[in-house]
Amino acid sequence: MGSCVTRRGFVAGAAALSAGAARPASAQALPTGTLRMLIGFPAGGGSDVMGRLIADKMRQRTGANIVIENKTGASGMIAAEQLKNGPADGSVVMFTPSATLAARLTNDSVGFDPQKDFATTGLVGTVQTAFAVSPTLGVNTFPEYVEWVKRNPGQANFGTTALGSFTHFVGVMLGNAAGVKLEPVPYRGAAPLVADLSGGHIAAGCGGLTDFLEHHRGGKLRIVVTAGGARAQAAPEIPTAQEIGYKDILIEGWYTFFAPARTPKPLIDAWSREIAAVVADPVVRDRLVTLGLDPQPGAPDVFAERMDHDLRRWKQIIDAIGYKPT
Structure with a gap:
């Protein structure tokens, strides 16, 4: 009986979401013409794969x-500075992880100042920071x-996908x-770091779970711990730092x-509405989960x-670590 109720609830919820995602007749549509989606990291990395998935849908x-x-x-800041100076007509957006904003701190x-220079379309999903080792170890x-x-x-x-971000700080922490001092080595995104981990050119690396998960499954690297509050939905076999003490x-x-x-605002709302509808699509959602994102x-x-809350908390963590940019 319980499973029947759950199924009916899911169908009803999906129907309601679908109805809610439909654009009201009076609502602003996305702009016509070419729409640009900036991604501050190389092709093949987690950010790029997820951004392209959302764009395709x-x-x-x-x-x-x-x-x-x-x-x-x-660390994604070149894309951010281009976005700041981009046209404010709804024709350009940037898909970005929080790591870029943390690096700015x-x-x-x-x-750029993310709180003054950017307008968010809303949360897409959350992601954990993962620490991985080379399989050659x-x-x-x-x-x-x-x-x-x-x-x-x-x-x-250890390699970090974004120096001065939490893919840097988690490794240090x-x-x-x-009780060991780990020195960060900056990389230009996840793809070159994954290549070096796979080849044994660096012993360890720290990045978003979305950057590493498929390569972990493929044996190119081995994720040994994450910094989340609970095990990731897509990787229940990987313990959190809290779990190991x-x-x-x-x-x-x-x-x-x-x-x-x-x-x-009407154009921000148009992007928000379309992104939410795409992320709620079952195929897209399942793929994002597989990649390590919790939509x-x-x-x-x-x-x-x-x-705003997270930026204040992260600044406290950065100050506690005593990190000073060189």
Whole structure:
């Protein structure tokens, strides 16, 4: 009986969501012409794969001409600066992880302020930060990796997909908690880091779960721990840092779409509505979960409040670590 009720509830909920996703006759549509989606990381990384997945479904849903532009470098901040100076007519958005904003917190010279220069379309989903090791090490758990580092102190470094972000800080925090000093090595996104982990050119790496999960399954790297509050839905076999004894390590990142801050609210709402409908599509949702994202599409105003809260908390963590950009 319980399963029947659950099924009916799911169908009813899906129907309601579908109805809610339909554009009201009076609502603003997406702009006509070419729509640009900026991604601040290389093709093939987690951010790129998810952004293209959403863009493809949006093209099918709306008929819009959406072009992906990979503006790589500086932990996604090059794309962010281009977005800030982009046209505020709804024709350009940026798909970005929270790592880019966290990196901005450590560098006062960055030419954008996310709270002043961008308008969010709402939360897309949350993601955990993952710590992975090269399969060439022959270790299977984080404690085993710590013992390996103690035997090989000359290789006590890890790659980070975004220097000055939580893919940097989580690695440092894990090392500190385990009593080993781990030095970050910056990479221009996940794809080159994955290649070096697979080839044994670096012993460990830290990035978004979305960047690593498929490569973990394919044996190119081995995720040994995440920084989430609970095991990831897509990877229940991977323990959290809290589970293995590091109670203070808990960081949950997220993904959102930003537009330039001057973009009119009706156009922001149009993007938000279409993105939410795409992310709620069962095929897209299942694929995002497989990639390591927990889809949670939400309203722009609600997410803006969360973003403000998270930025304040992350600044406290950065100050506690004592990180100073070079």
